[in-house]
Amino acid sequence: MPIINNVFIGNGKKVVVIGGGMAGLSAAYYMSRRGAGIELLEREKTVGGFCRSSIKNDKYILEYGPQYFYSIDTQIMKLARELSIDSLSESSRIDPNKRYIYDQGKFYKLPTSPFKMFTSSPLSILEKIRLAMEPFIKSKSTGMETVADFSKRRFGSGVLENIVGPVLSARFAGDPLCLEARAAVPELVDAELEEKSLLKKVGAFIPKIPEDGLLSFKWGMGTITARLEEEMRQKIMKGVFADAILSGGDGRYAVSINVSARELAADVVIIAVSAREAARLLMELSPEIVTPLMEIQYAPVVVVHAAFKKKEMTRAFDGMGFVATRNSGLELMGLVNSSGCFESRVRGQEEVMYCAIYGGAMDPGFIDKSDDEIKPVFMTDIDKALGISAEPSFFHVRRWPEAIPQYTPGHLERIAGIKRHLKKIPGIFLAGNYFSGTSLAGVLEHSRSVVDEATFFLKS
Numbered sequence: 001m002p003i004i005n006n007v008f009i010g011n012g013k014k015v016v017v018i019g020g021g022m023a024g025l026s027a028a029y030y031m032s033r034r035g036a037g038i039e040l041l042e043r044e045k046t047v048g049g050f051c052r053s054s055i056k057n058d059k060y061i062l063e064y065g066p067q068y069f070y071s072i073d074t075q076i077m078k079l080a081r082e083l084s085i086d087s088l089s090e091s092s093r094i095d096p097n098k099r100y101i102y103d104q105g106k107f108y109k110l111p112t113s114p115f116k117m118f119t120s121s122p123l124s125i126l127e128k129i130r131l132a133m134e135p136f137i138k139s140k141s142t143g144m145e146t147v148a149d150f151s152k153r154r155f156g157s158g159v160l161e162n163i164v165g166p167v168l169s170a171r172f173a174g175d176p177l178c179l180e181a182r183a184a185v186p187e188l189v190d191a192e193l194e195e196k197s198l199l200k201k202v203g204a205f206i207p208k209i210p211e212d213g214l215l216s217f218k219w220g221m222g223t224i225t226a227r228l229e230e231e232m233r234q235k236i237m238k239g240v241f242a243d244a245i246l247s248g249g250d251g252r253y254a255v256s257i258n259v260s261a262r263e264l265a266a267d268v269v270i271i272a273v274s275a276r277e278a279a280r281l282l283m284e285l286s287p288e289i290v291t292p293l294m295e296i297q298y299a300p301v302v303v304v305h306a307a308f309k310k311k312e313m314t315r316a317f318d319g320m321g322f323v324a325t326r327n328s329g330l331e332l333m334g335l336v337n338s339s340g341c342f343e344s345r346v347r348g349q350e351e352v353m354y355c356a357i358y359g360g361a362m363d364p365g366f367i368d369k370s371d372d373e374i375k376p377v378f379m380t381d382i383d384k385a386l387g388i389s390a391e392p393s394f395f396h397v398r399r400w401p402e403a404i405p406q407y408t409p410g411h412l413e414r415i416a417g418i419k420r421h422l423k424k425i426p427g428i429f430l431a432g433n434y435f436s437g438t439s440l441a442g443v444l445e446h447s448r449s450v451v452d453e454a455t456f457f458l459k460s
Contacts, residue, residue, distance in 0.1 A: 013037065013458050016255045016266040018242050018281065021049020023431040023443050024272030025228040026079065030451040031270070032232065036458070039264055040232060041257060043241040047229050050403065051440060053220025056396060059347045061220045062305045063355060064398050066440045067336045068092065068221070071213040073441040075448065076224070083227040088217045092320060092341040096214035100322035101166050102385055104329060107322060111163065112208040114199040122325065127158025135197040141181055141189050144409035150181035150189070154198055166323035167206060169333040172438060173299040173360030173404045183407035214320065218344045221440075245269055245281050245428070253427060268454050272431040272447075274298065274402055285428065289421035292414040296434050300367040301403035302358040304378050305338070305396045307351045312390035316352075322385070330381045331363070332356045351393060356381065361406055371397045405434035429454050 013036050017028040020042030028040045046052070050065030069076045080086040100107040103122040111117040118128050137154055145153075147168060151160035164185075165176050172179060182189050187204040191197075217223035229236065240257050248254035248265055255264040271278045279293035310316075321336040339346040339353040346353045356378060359366040369377070374397055382388045415435060422428060429450050433439075436446045 013267045014039070014265060015268045015270065015454065016041065016253075016264050017270045017272060018255070019049075019272035019277075019432075020044070020047035020229075020236060020238070021272060021432075022051045022225060022440060023049075023433070023447050024270070025225055025232065026444055026447040027270050027272055027431050027451055028232055028235065029228050030448060031268075031454065032235065034451070034455055036268075038232065038235040039266075040236045041240045041242055041255075042236060042238050045239050047236060047238065048222055048225035050400065051221055051225050053222030055219075057394065060305065060307060060353060060394055060396075061345050062396060062398075063221055063338070064303055064400075066221045067338070067355065068214050068216045068341065069440060070209060071215055072210075073439075075441050075444040079224065079444060083224070083231065085217065085223055085227050088219065088223060089215050090218050090342055090344060091212045092214035092216075093343060094214075094318065094320045094337065094341050095211055096209040096320055097211075098319040100319050101162065101325060102322045102328050102330065103162060103325040104327065105384070107319070110167070110206050110323075112203055112206050114202055117159075117163075117199070117202060122162045123158050127156055127162070130156035131159055131199075134199050141192055144413075145181045146177055146409060147179040147181050147184050148176040150185070151176065154188075154192070161327065162325050163206075166325050166334075169360060169362070170323050170357075172406060173301050173333060173357070174406050175361040178361060178406065178408050180407050180409045180411045183411040214341065216342050220344075242281055244283075245271075245285055247285065251427065266427075267458060268427050268429065270429045270431055270450060270454065275405065275432070275434050276402075278430055278432075282425075282428070285425050286421050289418060292417045292421075295408075295410070295414055297361075297406045297408060298402035299361040299404050299406055300359045300364050301400045302367055302369075302374065303398040303400070304332075304356045304358065304374060305353060305394070305398075306356070306378060306382070306392040307339075307346060307353040307394035308388055308390055309351055309393055311350070313352070313388055315387055317386050324385075326362070329384060331366070331377050332358050332381050333360050335382075335385070353394070354382065354386075359403075367399050367401060371395075404438050405432075427457060 015031050015036045015038050017024050017040040028038050032038045052064045054062045099110040108122045109120045111121050151164045168174055188198055191201045240259055243256040246254045253266045253269050275293045275296035279290045282289050320341050323334040324330045334357050336355045338355045431447050431450045433443050436442050
């Protein structure tokens with residue numbers, strides 16, 4: 001599929017986008033820029049999906065999803081310029097390479113080079129000796145090998161438990177035992193297939209970030225989705241969801257919605273919701289696509305924000321954040337130093353604010369805890385890790401039951417099957433983070449490719 005730029009489709013073509021998260025908003029925006037008539041349906045009363053920020057008490061800016069992005073994320077930077085919000089970006093005040101692994105009372109810098117794997121990581125002497133044998137490992141990944149099996153085979157169990165596992169908990173909120181290596185860590189699998197030492201690929205797996213390369217926006221990451229909503233406000237239908245997608249004849253589709261039994265005619269339908277919801281919508285048009293979509297699982301995540309008075313803290317944390325090993329003694333998966341990184345996150349200089357992430361595939365039941373049950377867990381964790389025992393001046397919990405898709409064994413085959421089935425229903429396209437990466441940049445990149453495919457379809 002060639003990349004199509006500066007192509008004007010014309011308003012005679014109608015595109016219905018289902019889902020108002022980042023994937024749906026960006027796809028609708030890009031299609032609108034090419035002249036298509038757009039109607040975007042969002043079930044909730046607000047758009048943005050997980051890329052959403054909130055101002056609380058006229059003082060705290062909370063991030064419910066992505067906390068930041070990197071200057072090398074060209075898709076985000078390009079969209080920010082198009083939306084004229086690049087001037088609202090702000091760089092982290094903390095060196096972004098001050099990222100740590102927490103293990104049993106100690107912090108270790110995330111290793112961004114082979115040398116640092118041996119000198120500044122939570123690996124024991126024996127685990128480092130096993131790691132040093134990696135260049136001599138000649139076996140190759142086969143089939144649907146999990147990240148856990150791949151990592152143990154190449155690096156040993158120490159690297160899996162103390163480095164790979166914690167890093168992937170931040171990316172996928174996932175369990176290495178249940179993630180497909182080819183889908184979750186393709187840079188490592190590809191290096192092995194090329195018969196290269198994987199130690200040299202540490203920088204690809206845990207990249208070193210330029211000192212000014214960690215960015216956000218003064219009003220939070222939700223600035224992007226807020227501006228997309230502003231651009232598309234005449235074309236968004238909030239509180240409206242699609243009941244079904246039916247063949248409408250003449251190669252068009254009829255999208256049945258929950259408002260006055262209406263149907264929206266469409267030349268193209270872009271479905272940008274969870275895989276399970278997409279399966280429901282496509283049940284009539286493509287029964288065979290339902291199974292692979294339904295097999296895509298999601299991990300629940302709980303996002304906790306807490307602020308503390310500086311005068312009540314015994315010591316400061318100078319890192320941008322940390323991830324915790326499975327045997328760390330903490331229940332959280334990771335923590336971001338929100339106000340330390342970005343000045344705008346807390347108004348005034350008297351407080352600091354942290355954002356902790358709980359749950360995930362390894363602790364899915366955490367989401368069922370009440371706020372009153374979560375708070376003491378958080379307080380125990382923050383006391384152990386940062387020595388903070390003071391009562392928080394602000395505390396907030398946000399739950400995401402289906403937060404991050406899990407690239408379980410067979411994921412790439414499922415995606416390939418979904419794409420084959422889509423070819424049988426021309427004019428229907430799927431977008432979302434279960435395709436090509438869970439990061440914000442990955443979602444935007446996939447949305448652009450979907451728009452290119454839809455444009456090619458409408459112009460052919």
